[in-house]
Amino acid sequence: MNSLRHHAPYIRHPESSRTVMSDAVIALVPLYFMSYFYYGSRVLFVGAFSALLCLACDWACNYLLYRRINFRDLSALVTGIIISMLMPPTIDFYVVAAACLFAILVTKAPFGGTGHNVFNPAAAGLAFATLCWSSKMFQYVQPLQKLPFTIDESVSILQGPTATLKLGGIPRLGLTELLLGNFPGTIGSTYTLIIFACLIYLIARNAAKWYLTLSYLIPVALLSAVNHPYGVDPLESIANEMFAGSLFFVSVYLLNDPVTTPKYRIARILYGFSAGLMTMFFRYNSPFELSAVFAILLMNALSPAFDCFCEWLMPKLQTATEKGGTNE
Amino acid sequence: MIFLTELFAAFLSAMMVENLLFARAIDIPGLYEKRTPGQIFTIGAVLMVINCISSIPAYLASGIFRSHAAFVPFMTLSFLLINGIVFILCYFAMQRLMPERFASIQKSLPFYGVNCVTLGTLLIAARMSNSSHFSSFFGYCLGAGVGFTCAMLVLWSIRQKLALTHTPKTFRGLPITFIYLGIVSLALFGLLGNQLPS
Amino acid sequence: MSFFDWLTTGSSHGILLEQEKEPALSKPFLPFLSSVSLQTQPFSHGYDLSKPLSKAQLSHIAALAHIIDERDGKPLSQKLDSCTKQSIDFLCADAIDDEPYVSSQLNPLLHCRTEIVTALNWLADAFEAKHRFIAVYKNMSSLDTKIPASIESVEVRRMEGRYPMEIRAFRNLGKNTLIIGSAALLHLYRAVTEGRVQTTSFITVAGNCVTNPCNLEVTIGTSVDQVLERCGLSREPSCLIEGGAMHGILIQNPLHTMVRADTRSILAFHIDRQEQLYNCIGCGRCIEACPSGLNPHKLYRCVTTNHAQKAISLGLHNCIGCSTCSYVCPSRLDLAYTITKGKQKFPNAKD
Amino acid sequence: MNLTLVRKYNKLLRKTDGILLHNPLLTLGLALPLAIIPSYGLIGTAAVSVAMLVCFVPTVFLSGLIGNRLPLWLRVVVYPVVSCLLLIPARYLVQNISPLIFDTIGVYFSLICVNSLLMYSIEKVQNKKPVAVLTFALRQWLGACLIAFLCGAIRELLANGSLWGFVILKDLPRLPVAQMALGGFILFGFLAALCRLIHRLILSFSLKAGSNLPQSSTERGEAGK
Known part of the structure; x- marks a missing residue:
């Protein structure tokens, strides 16, 4: 009559892992609407292709390694969408395919599937694509034009504002263009207002931590204010640094991936702060424009170290508070 | 002042840009053993001490080799001899000065003294283009030691997380180590772009 | 909650649970006595009730009546003897039911207030306790009955906090406190006034398979099966639990498990389909x-x-x-x- | 359960100890610099393997002969110097394989004299007979070179579609990352996993095949013992 698989708490919180994954998907889908509005239907094909490829690859790997497929496990869908978001709209399909395959086959499957990967698969896939086809990854198109399915010469290829930032210049973009993302950029990562709204939604759903994104953006703001290009007031250089490119998107989606961030609050703040510093270091020294992805990969390797540091620190703080003030 | 900027530039390039383990795949024997952070720091200290001390004679030797091209095949031999002698000096100095620390790592100290990292740094520093003056030579040797310690700390940190996960049986152990070494070197190649390190 | 605490603890001390106590709490407890408890002869302790009773007399009566405190399963007399030497600062009646569905301590308190409070006063006078209060859990929403602020001059203190409140409720009251369950106090009152031996215990029968969840005063020793028949099952329960929905124990065969003195509740759940297990994604x-x-x-x-x-x-x-x-x-x-x-x-x- | 097949397989493994069972590159992870960087192409691997033959095998043979008369701290300095001396003739030998080899692999050619495979082999052959020492060194060398050639071929094909410089696959999109260190690491990771998978598959098949072999062979096996 009663199966033995039930254990101690016989009532469970209504929210399940499915809802955690669907939160992330819900937070990503509105960016597709905006990019469809700007670039036409090609963007949706790229997004669907990368998402479904990642999902199929993940299920195939699960079947190969563990002989069972968990059809409700949508974390690969999130990876696929994030990869397609940071690609330019005129990207060829084989570059997206290579990034997705690298993300799932090399970064996720060998480590043990959904909850066990050390590195963020989307970040690794994008880093791989940037390293292999760096020229293709930074060709952008002026928005508000319907792109044909196959890219031919009729489409004018432009350089994004991050290229001018890299050369030390300053893209003369008004605040509205920055917030609406109305400048040549990647598929989904330039619409600052929508990303900010999705961030609020994620924080409300406890899928993202506000102090993590904040501690990532503070060093970025400080450093870009300190060495701003000559003749530009610091505020504008901060806005350009953060919003004229995919840095804000990375800070909201790639940083708040629950699997690869540390688990303690102090560790998360340290992780965010050092990821911000590393991003600025990479931004000034790396030949690519999209350098935040490499910094996130490096910090993913160090996040277990932050956790162990916190575990070592916690008992010391507890004893300090017991001796110091009254504890609770 | 220029002395410091060049030293720091070489230090930074050796530590981050062309990290010995991730960008150049240079390792010490027994890189994959299970170690605590304390042991990692002692190994890093040994490497750094031997690197810095041997960088002074090595700089003089590289001056000679740069002028006479005929001796180039003997360059590795001379650097190896410098490295060996400095290691033996350090070995006996440590035996006398810090006997208890020496007793703990006596078995493995020789392997951390003369290996690819120490000889490799000297050779790479000698081949570097702007190693004409001593600051960038010494900065490179210092940066290589510090960079290798940071690389081992990164490996330790990933190992901490992987110890608690269920990696599939075919990837457990060395295969997964190679894969995450590859991914961290992918992250560090962001600084290098797609030109191969010399 | 200073910033330093928020930074270091990282935990919010438990979770808020919807209590779903309602249909059982407001109805008075129904007797479900078997022949055993009906035929037990009352004993006479021989103390006259006009004078206030001393500590020894009270623990003697509790021993005669074999009262067991349902809070921790220890006999009441043993608890009273162990406290005779210390001076008691706080004496409190524990009616905290912080687990969902369970209201086996709060229900007797609400429906026979005077008996429990008089028993509490006797004990407080006997032990010269400086403070005496009744502890009730605060975070209970959607209740039909109103929980009074004080019953006959004994303060009802609302213990505020998230679930696992029971363990931490009395931690900061210091060493010499005496905490007694409200049902044990009721049994003590009956033993003193009518000389009745404790043969029953108060349990809540609830869960999504029970047609009308209610509180029962059940004779110790009746099997769980009989209790469930008394309350009626609307569906086939997929798991039967004894002792709270959060950390109760699974009942293997209800025929042979008996209701004991410290059983708090019997719950019958029908969990439709245990969802497929996912890997832990480390959400924290x-x-x-x-x-x-x-x-x-x-x-x-x-x-x-x-x-x-x-x-x-x-x-x-x-x-x-x-x-x-x-x-x-x-x-x-x-x-x-x-x-x-x-x-x-x-x-x-x-x- | 009839284990003849498994015993045969294990005997084969013991015979080729350095190549299949304890492959220095894939299961022990030694000689990392010599495996990852020079194996960007077949030319580099050929040069390194020839140099290894010339200076690794004799040094290990010498260390087998000397045995453990030398203390450890001296051993670590003497044998690299010996292999470095042997490296100089190897450099001229490699010169005529391809003249422009030294500017591409440069440093790594001179690291042959100090790599961890040498250290491992020196410690391993302390108390072995000379013949066993020589076969051990050869087996280690052969195992390392097989894997290095395999990786060199794959990476060169992936990166510029050529083998030993002759372009074979023209129209495939190039993958320049394969020639970098990260390509080597990931390729080695998957190769090591593949070898372990093959090993486990062979074991499981031979176990399964062994169980439905006719029983008579086990009696003869018992009788024969």
């Missing part, structure tokens, strides 16, 4: 929910990969088994079950 909700500030995420992994020393260093043995982590886990993992299994598998260095 269990760390925020753990009241004793542990890291259930890492403990679960240490126990499943047999890292005994690491688990013990992470505080495996401070786990109080309140199973809020499994409740909150979105991947439906049995964290609490695995951690308690781990506690048995890796004994602590000391014991």
